[in-house]
Amino acid sequence: MHSRTAIAAVTAALVTCGLTALAAPSQAAEYSSALKLYGVQYDAPGTDSNRCSGGNTKDEYLTIKNYSRGTTVNLKGYFVKDATGNRFTFTRNHTLQPGDHIKLRGGNGTDSDANNVVYRNNCNFIWNNPGDTIYFYKPSGPRADVHSYTKAGSDPDGNGYVRFHG
Template sequence: MRIRRTVTAAATTAAVAALGLAGAVPAQAAEYSSALKIKGVQYDAPGRDSNKCSGGNTKNEYLTIKNYSKTATVNLKGYKVKDAAGNSFTFTKNHTLQPGDQVSLRGGRGTDSDAGNVAYRQNCNFIWNNDKDTIYLYKPGGARADVHSYTKSANDKDGNGYITYHG
Protein backbone atom coordinates (compact mmCIF):
# COMPACT_ATOMS: atom_id res chain seq x y z
CA MET A 1 0.00 0.00 0.00
CA ARG A 2 1.40 3.37 -1.06
CA ILE A 3 0.79 6.44 1.06
CA ARG A 4 0.49 9.58 -1.01
CA ARG A 5 1.42 12.81 0.71
CA THR A 6 0.37 16.16 -0.60
CA VAL A 7 2.16 19.27 0.52
CA THR A 8 0.34 22.52 -0.09
CA ALA A 9 2.07 25.70 -1.18
CA ALA A 10 0.99 27.32 2.09
CA ALA A 11 2.62 24.55 4.10
CA THR A 12 5.82 24.84 2.10
CA THR A 13 5.88 28.62 2.58
CA ALA A 14 5.29 28.23 6.32
CA ALA A 15 8.09 25.67 6.57
CA VAL A 16 10.51 27.89 4.65
CA ALA A 17 9.65 30.87 6.85
CA ALA A 18 10.01 28.79 10.02
CA LEU A 19 13.47 27.70 8.93
CA GLY A 20 14.46 31.30 8.26
CA LEU A 21 15.04 30.63 4.59
CA ALA A 22 12.62 33.27 3.31
CA GLY A 23 15.44 35.83 3.24
CA ALA A 24 17.46 33.55 0.94
CA VAL A 25 15.31 34.57 -2.04
CA PRO A 26 17.25 37.01 -4.23
CA ALA A 27 16.17 40.63 -3.82
CA GLN A 28 15.50 40.94 -7.56
CA ALA A 29 12.75 38.28 -7.30
CA ALA A 30 10.45 40.93 -5.79
CA GLU A 31 10.83 43.33 -8.71
CA TYR A 32 7.83 42.07 -10.68
CA SER A 33 5.27 42.70 -7.95
CA SER A 34 4.38 46.15 -9.26
CA ALA A 35 3.57 47.96 -12.50
CA LEU A 36 6.11 50.59 -11.41
CA LYS A 37 9.73 49.60 -11.84
CA ILE A 38 13.09 51.30 -11.85
CA LYS A 39 13.95 51.87 -15.50
CA GLY A 40 17.43 53.25 -14.87
CA VAL A 41 19.64 55.44 -12.74
CA GLN A 42 22.14 58.21 -13.46
CA TYR A 43 24.06 57.39 -10.28
CA ASP A 44 27.11 59.50 -11.14
CA ALA A 45 26.16 62.97 -12.33
CA PRO A 46 28.35 64.18 -15.21
CA GLY A 47 31.16 66.47 -14.13
CA ARG A 48 32.80 67.04 -10.77
CA ASP A 49 30.36 66.31 -7.94
CA SER A 50 29.11 69.46 -6.25
CA ASN A 51 26.12 69.36 -3.92
CA LYS A 52 25.75 73.13 -3.75
CA CYS A 53 22.12 74.13 -4.21
CA SER A 54 23.19 76.98 -6.45
CA GLY A 55 25.45 75.87 -9.28
CA GLY A 56 25.84 72.26 -8.12
CA ASN A 57 25.08 69.21 -10.23
CA THR A 58 22.82 67.12 -7.99
CA LYS A 59 19.94 67.75 -10.42
CA ASN A 60 21.92 65.70 -12.96
CA GLU A 61 21.73 62.64 -10.70
CA TYR A 62 18.36 61.00 -11.26
CA LEU A 63 16.34 57.84 -11.03
CA THR A 64 13.82 56.97 -13.75
CA ILE A 65 10.67 55.14 -12.65
CA LYS A 66 8.35 53.77 -15.33
CA ASN A 67 4.79 52.47 -15.33
CA TYR A 68 5.12 49.21 -17.27
CA SER A 69 1.39 48.47 -17.11
CA LYS A 70 -0.51 48.46 -20.41
CA THR A 71 -3.77 49.55 -18.73
CA ALA A 72 -3.33 50.87 -15.18
CA THR A 73 -2.69 54.50 -14.25
CA VAL A 74 -0.57 54.78 -11.09
CA ASN A 75 -0.32 57.69 -8.66
CA LEU A 76 3.17 57.97 -7.15
CA LYS A 77 1.90 59.60 -3.96
CA GLY A 78 3.15 57.50 -1.04
CA TYR A 79 5.77 55.57 -3.04
CA LYS A 80 9.22 55.61 -1.42
CA VAL A 81 12.72 55.40 -2.91
CA LYS A 82 15.60 54.41 -0.66
CA ASP A 83 19.28 53.54 -0.91
CA ALA A 84 21.37 50.99 1.01
CA ALA A 85 22.42 53.57 3.63
CA GLY A 86 18.80 54.46 4.42
CA ASN A 87 18.63 57.79 2.57
CA SER A 88 15.10 58.06 1.30
CA PHE A 89 12.55 60.12 -0.59
CA THR A 90 8.78 59.72 -0.40
CA PHE A 91 6.50 61.13 -3.06
CA THR A 92 4.18 63.34 -1.00
CA LYS A 93 2.30 64.95 -3.89
CA ASN A 94 0.06 63.45 -6.52
CA HIS A 95 2.07 62.53 -9.59
CA THR A 96 0.18 60.36 -12.05
CA LEU A 97 1.85 57.98 -14.48
CA GLN A 98 -0.25 56.77 -17.38
CA PRO A 99 0.52 53.32 -18.86
CA GLY A 100 4.01 53.46 -20.40
CA ASP A 101 4.74 56.86 -18.79
CA GLN A 102 7.84 57.55 -16.68
CA VAL A 103 9.18 60.14 -14.24
CA SER A 104 12.71 61.28 -13.50
CA LEU A 105 13.30 61.79 -9.78
CA ARG A 106 16.10 64.33 -9.67
CA GLY A 107 18.27 65.66 -6.88
CA GLY A 108 18.41 69.34 -6.13
CA ARG A 109 15.57 71.81 -5.98
CA GLY A 110 12.96 72.42 -8.65
CA THR A 111 9.30 72.40 -9.54
CA ASP A 112 7.64 69.01 -9.98
CA SER A 113 5.84 68.65 -13.29
CA ASP A 114 3.45 65.97 -14.53
CA ALA A 115 3.76 67.43 -18.02
CA GLY A 116 7.57 67.41 -17.83
CA ASN A 117 7.67 63.99 -16.13
CA VAL A 118 9.98 65.25 -13.43
CA ALA A 119 9.98 65.35 -9.63
CA TYR A 120 12.66 66.86 -7.42
CA ARG A 121 13.88 65.58 -4.05
CA GLN A 122 14.22 69.19 -2.82
CA ASN A 123 17.56 68.12 -1.36
CA CYS A 124 20.93 69.10 -2.78
CA ASN A 125 22.81 66.10 -1.38
CA PHE A 126 23.59 63.17 -3.64
CA ILE A 127 21.73 59.96 -2.80
CA TRP A 128 23.37 57.31 -5.05
CA ASN A 129 26.98 56.29 -4.43
CA ASN A 130 29.38 56.52 -7.37
CA ASP A 131 30.97 53.11 -6.72
CA LYS A 132 28.09 50.85 -5.61
CA ASP A 133 24.64 51.04 -4.04
CA THR A 134 21.24 49.38 -3.82
CA ILE A 135 18.07 51.14 -4.96
CA TYR A 136 14.75 50.19 -3.36
CA LEU A 137 11.28 51.23 -4.55
CA TYR A 138 8.43 50.69 -2.06
CA LYS A 139 4.68 50.88 -2.56
CA PRO A 140 2.64 53.21 -0.31
CA GLY A 141 1.73 50.29 1.98
CA GLY A 142 5.41 49.39 2.47
CA ALA A 143 5.64 46.37 0.13
CA ARG A 144 8.69 46.28 -2.09
CA ALA A 145 7.91 47.16 -5.71
CA ASP A 146 11.42 46.84 -7.19
CA VAL A 147 15.06 46.64 -6.11
CA HIS A 148 18.42 46.75 -7.89
CA SER A 149 22.01 46.71 -6.72
CA TYR A 150 24.88 47.99 -8.82
CA THR A 151 28.61 48.36 -8.83
CA LYS A 152 30.36 50.74 -11.19
CA SER A 153 32.80 48.08 -12.38
CA ALA A 154 30.21 45.35 -13.01
CA ASN A 155 27.18 47.29 -14.28
CA ASP A 156 28.49 50.41 -16.03
CA LYS A 157 30.69 49.04 -18.80
CA ASP A 158 30.84 52.30 -20.78
CA GLY A 159 31.60 54.33 -17.63
CA ASN A 160 28.99 57.06 -18.31
CA GLY A 161 27.41 56.82 -14.83
CA TYR A 162 24.06 55.52 -16.17
CA ILE A 163 22.65 52.00 -15.76
CA THR A 164 19.49 50.67 -17.43
CA TYR A 165 17.46 47.99 -15.64
CA HIS A 166 14.16 47.63 -17.48
CA GLY A 167 14.16 48.83 -21.09
Protein backbone atom coordinates in the same frame (compact mmCIF):
# COMPACT_ATOMS: atom_id res chain seq x y z
CA MET B 1 21.72 41.13 -10.85
CA HIS B 2 23.69 38.15 -9.59
CA SER B 3 20.84 37.54 -7.17
CA ARG B 4 18.45 37.03 -10.09
CA THR B 5 20.76 34.32 -11.44
CA ALA B 6 20.83 32.70 -8.01
CA ILE B 7 17.04 32.94 -7.68
CA ALA B 8 16.60 31.36 -11.11
CA ALA B 9 18.96 28.52 -10.19
CA VAL B 10 17.20 27.89 -6.87
CA THR B 11 13.80 28.07 -8.56
CA ALA B 12 14.92 25.55 -11.22
CA ALA B 13 16.19 23.22 -8.50
CA LEU B 14 12.93 23.51 -6.56
CA VAL B 15 10.88 22.85 -9.70
CA THR B 16 12.94 19.72 -10.33
CA CYS B 17 12.12 18.60 -6.78
CA GLY B 18 8.44 19.52 -7.15
CA LEU B 19 8.62 22.40 -4.65
CA THR B 20 7.51 25.32 -6.84
CA ALA B 21 4.99 26.61 -4.30
CA LEU B 22 7.85 27.55 -1.98
CA ALA B 23 9.78 29.55 -4.58
CA ALA B 24 6.99 31.56 -6.20
CA PRO B 25 5.88 33.91 -3.37
CA SER B 26 9.24 35.61 -2.68
CA GLN B 27 9.99 36.22 -6.34
CA ALA B 28 6.44 37.33 -7.22
CA ALA B 29 6.17 39.65 -4.20
CA GLU B 30 9.31 41.55 -5.19
CA TYR B 31 8.20 42.38 -8.72
CA SER B 32 4.40 42.51 -8.47
CA SER B 33 4.17 46.26 -9.08
CA ALA B 34 3.27 47.98 -12.35
CA LEU B 35 5.88 50.59 -11.41
CA LYS B 36 9.52 49.56 -11.68
CA LEU B 37 12.93 51.17 -11.58
CA TYR B 38 13.86 51.81 -15.21
CA GLY B 39 17.38 53.13 -14.63
CA VAL B 40 19.60 55.47 -12.63
CA GLN B 41 22.05 58.24 -13.48
CA TYR B 42 24.05 57.52 -10.33
CA ASP B 43 27.05 59.65 -11.27
CA ALA B 44 26.12 63.14 -12.45
CA PRO B 45 28.25 64.32 -15.38
CA GLY B 46 31.16 66.54 -14.36
CA THR B 47 32.76 67.01 -10.96
CA ASP B 48 30.33 66.21 -8.15
CA SER B 49 29.21 69.37 -6.37
CA ASN B 50 26.28 69.33 -3.96
CA ARG B 51 26.07 73.12 -3.69
CA CYS B 52 22.45 74.20 -4.00
CA SER B 53 23.54 77.06 -6.27
CA GLY B 54 25.66 75.93 -9.19
CA GLY B 55 25.99 72.30 -8.10
CA ASN B 56 25.09 69.30 -10.25
CA THR B 57 22.85 67.17 -7.98
CA LYS B 58 19.96 67.83 -10.39
CA ASP B 59 21.89 65.80 -12.98
CA GLU B 60 21.67 62.69 -10.77
CA TYR B 61 18.30 61.01 -11.27
CA LEU B 62 16.30 57.82 -10.92
CA THR B 63 13.77 56.92 -13.62
CA ILE B 64 10.59 55.07 -12.60
CA LYS B 65 8.33 53.67 -15.31
CA ASN B 66 4.75 52.37 -15.38
CA TYR B 67 5.01 49.01 -17.17
CA SER B 68 1.26 48.40 -16.99
CA ARG B 69 -0.70 48.14 -20.24
CA GLY B 70 -3.89 49.64 -18.86
CA THR B 71 -3.50 50.99 -15.32
CA THR B 72 -2.74 54.57 -14.34
CA VAL B 73 -0.77 54.71 -11.09
CA ASN B 74 -0.44 57.58 -8.62
CA LEU B 75 3.05 57.80 -7.06
CA LYS B 76 1.79 59.50 -3.88
CA GLY B 77 3.06 57.49 -0.91
CA TYR B 78 5.60 55.41 -2.88
CA PHE B 79 9.16 55.80 -1.62
CA VAL B 80 12.73 55.00 -2.60
CA LYS B 81 15.74 54.50 -0.40
CA ASP B 82 19.34 53.47 -0.73
CA ALA B 83 21.41 50.89 1.12
CA THR B 84 22.32 53.31 3.91
CA GLY B 85 18.73 54.45 4.51
CA ASN B 86 18.62 57.77 2.62
CA ARG B 87 14.97 58.06 1.67
CA PHE B 88 12.61 60.04 -0.53
CA THR B 89 8.80 59.76 -0.32
CA PHE B 90 6.49 61.01 -3.07
CA THR B 91 4.21 63.25 -1.01
CA ARG B 92 2.22 64.77 -3.86
CA ASN B 93 0.00 63.31 -6.56
CA HIS B 94 2.00 62.33 -9.63
CA THR B 95 0.15 60.06 -12.01
CA LEU B 96 1.83 57.82 -14.51
CA GLN B 97 -0.18 56.60 -17.47
CA PRO B 98 0.64 53.15 -18.90
CA GLY B 99 4.12 53.31 -20.45
CA ASP B 100 4.84 56.71 -18.86
CA HIS B 101 7.89 57.47 -16.71
CA ILE B 102 9.10 60.05 -14.22
CA LYS B 103 12.60 61.20 -13.28
CA LEU B 104 13.30 61.75 -9.61
CA ARG B 105 16.07 64.35 -9.64
CA GLY B 106 18.32 65.67 -6.91
CA GLY B 107 18.62 69.37 -6.21
CA ASN B 108 15.86 71.95 -6.19
CA GLY B 109 13.26 72.54 -8.87
CA THR B 110 9.59 72.62 -9.72
CA ASP B 111 7.82 69.27 -9.95
CA SER B 112 5.95 68.78 -13.21
CA ASP B 113 3.72 65.97 -14.43
CA ALA B 114 3.89 67.51 -17.91
CA ASN B 115 7.70 67.30 -17.91
CA ASN B 116 7.80 63.96 -16.04
CA VAL B 117 10.01 65.27 -13.24
CA VAL B 118 9.99 65.38 -9.45
CA TYR B 119 12.75 67.07 -7.45
CA ARG B 120 13.97 65.80 -4.10
CA ASN B 121 14.60 69.41 -3.01
CA ASN B 122 17.76 68.22 -1.36
CA CYS B 123 21.17 69.18 -2.72
CA ASN B 124 22.97 66.11 -1.40
CA PHE B 125 23.64 63.22 -3.73
CA ILE B 126 21.71 60.06 -2.82
CA TRP B 127 23.22 57.33 -5.05
CA ASN B 128 26.78 56.31 -4.35
CA ASN B 129 29.16 56.38 -7.32
CA PRO B 130 31.08 53.16 -6.53
CA GLY B 131 27.82 51.21 -6.10
CA ASP B 132 24.54 51.14 -4.24
CA THR B 133 21.22 49.34 -3.86
CA ILE B 134 17.99 51.13 -4.74
CA TYR B 135 14.83 49.96 -2.99
CA PHE B 136 11.40 51.06 -4.28
CA TYR B 137 8.34 50.56 -2.05
CA LYS B 138 4.60 50.81 -2.50
CA PRO B 139 2.60 53.11 -0.17
CA SER B 140 1.21 50.06 1.63
CA GLY B 141 4.75 48.88 2.44
CA PRO B 142 5.64 45.93 0.19
CA ARG B 143 8.64 46.26 -2.09
CA ALA B 144 7.81 47.17 -5.68
CA ASP B 145 11.32 46.72 -7.08
CA VAL B 146 14.99 46.61 -6.03
CA HIS B 147 18.25 46.83 -7.94
CA SER B 148 21.93 46.98 -7.06
CA TYR B 149 24.70 48.34 -9.21
CA THR B 150 28.44 48.80 -9.11
CA LYS B 151 30.42 51.23 -11.21
CA ALA B 152 32.84 48.48 -12.22
CA GLY B 153 30.30 45.72 -12.88
CA SER B 154 27.13 47.47 -14.06
CA ASP B 155 28.40 50.40 -16.11
CA PRO B 156 30.76 49.06 -18.80
CA ASP B 157 30.81 52.32 -20.80
CA GLY B 158 31.51 54.38 -17.65
CA ASN B 159 28.90 57.05 -18.38
CA GLY B 160 27.39 56.93 -14.86
CA TYR B 161 24.06 55.48 -16.07
CA VAL B 162 22.70 51.99 -15.44
CA ARG B 163 19.51 50.64 -17.02
CA PHE B 164 17.55 48.01 -15.09
CA HIS B 165 14.45 47.26 -17.19
CA GLY B 166 13.77 47.64 -20.91
